[in-house]
Amino acid sequence: MKRHILSGAMLLGATLAFAAPAAAQGSGSATIDTIKSRGMLVCGVSTGVAGFSLADSKGVVQGIDADTCRAVAAAVLGDVSKIRFVPLNTTNRFTALQAGEIDLLVRSTTWTLGREANLGLLFAGINFYDGTGFMVKSASGVKSVKELDGATVCVQPGTSTELAIADYFRLNKLKFTPVLIQDQNEIQNTYLAGRCDSYSTDASGLAAFRFQQGPKAEEQVLLPEIISKEPLGMMVRKGDDKFFDVVRWTLFAMLQAEESGVTSKNVDEMLKSTNPDIRRLLGAEGDLGKAMGVDNKFAVSIIKGVGNYAEMWDRTVAPLGIPRGINNLWNKGGLHYPPPIR
Ligand SMILES: N[C@@H](CCC(=O)N[C@@H](CS)C(=O)NCC(=O)O)C(=O)O
Structure with missing residues (x-):
């Protein structure tokens, strides 16, 4: 009988000993x-x-x-x-x-x-x-990325976009000059000011950019090629x-x-x-x-x-x-x- 009580107490003690550190550890994350x-x-x-x-x-x-x-x-x-x-x-x-x-x-x-x-x-x-896309000015008349041989492309540094463009142009034996600009407002203004022939980023980012142009959205066109998986x-x-x-x-x-x-x-x-x-x-x-x-x-x-x-x-x-x-x-x-x- 005594043994049973003892083992019960020991069991309780063991449970508490187990429960205390578990509580202190929280969720385990x-x-x-x-x-x-x-x-x-x-x-x-x-x-x-x-x-x-x-x-x-x-x-x-x-x-x-x-x-x-x-x-x-x-x-x-x-x-x-x-x-x-x-x-x-x-x-x-x-x-x-x-x-x-x-x-x-x-x-x-x-x-x-x-x-x-x-x-x-x-x-x-x-x-x-x-996926990576390219924006150009409607007035440029450019209809495909293939027409961008020798172009300047505005792109943010440290992005997969930068790598995707380099791959695409190399694969298609086309030349381009990346214009690397970190700040989003600055890159967009640089492109709008005509210092890049194209602005490249995720197609969603380009849709957002175009949307934010309001009534001037028509002046921008997303080229049909989506050149990478993003x-x-x-x-x-x-x-x-x-x-x-x-x-x-x-x-x-x-x-x-x-x-x-x-x-x-x-x-x-x-x-x-x-x-x-x-x-x-x-x-x-x-x-x-x-x-x-x-x-x-x-x-x-x-x-x-x-x-x-x-x-x-x-x-x-x-x-x-x-x-x-x-x-x-x-x-x-x-x-x-x-x-x-x-
Ligand atoms: N998905 C690409 C590109 C990311 C990227 O540059 N996104 C742009 C357009 S969606 C952005 O976040 N711009 C806003 C900012 O620079 O804060 C990556 O992971 O490198």
Whole structure:
């Protein structure tokens, strides 16, 4: 009898000993713990691209990159407003993430092998499938990149655009002179002033630039060639798998919500759904959020805060006139294919 009591006490002691360090360790993710203790997600975005991350008249940063950041804030903290945006250019974006100045980078950044192998960083997903394009003045009469032999091309340094153009011109035995300008306003003004024959960046960035020209948009034309693959995504530091999981499954949850017809408007109703896929997505069943170190209802917070992927798209990039195209779901001819949430 005594032995039983002792072993019971020992068992209790063992449980406490196990529980105490586990509590001190928090979620098992240094990044998630930092975000929770700070009460805020710090997210790196661009210095301002319409549709991606651009402050509106009230100073609220709008766009698909900004909303992807907000979705992660919702997943970790249950609140899309607990966020601070850090504007970064094309060259300081990676060092900011490496140095821990930001928790997450969502900044029209292309997923490449070199960036993962060399920088100690990795991509958690693709929130926008893009490609490199070329803008020229309508008045130039240029109709194809092939007519740009010997041209000057304005491009931002440290970008995959720079590399894609060099490859394309070399492959096609054409010459060009890159005009490297870091600052976005400066590069656009330089191009508008006629000091470059063409301005090259992600086609989405060119659509945003054209859109921002307002009534003068007609003076700019996007050439038909899209010369590279630019999968733009969310980047985190290597070595924090739990936070990586949360970022990756945040996007997948938004895509799955679209696929399952769950929206910011009907999410409360959908919580009562009998569909097992929807029940698991919304945490009405299972412990999937908890397994990642966040709330089981993380997807509900995301969907209430920023909507499903289609809602985010319609609010941010659709007004630029960018068709959904390859950014559609896999069952609508696109490339977005969220793995099973189970
Ligand atoms: N996706 C390319 C290009 C990134 C890039 O230069 N994006 C431009 C156009 S979308 C941009 O962010 N401009 C705003 C800025 O420089 O802050 C990369 O990862 O290198």
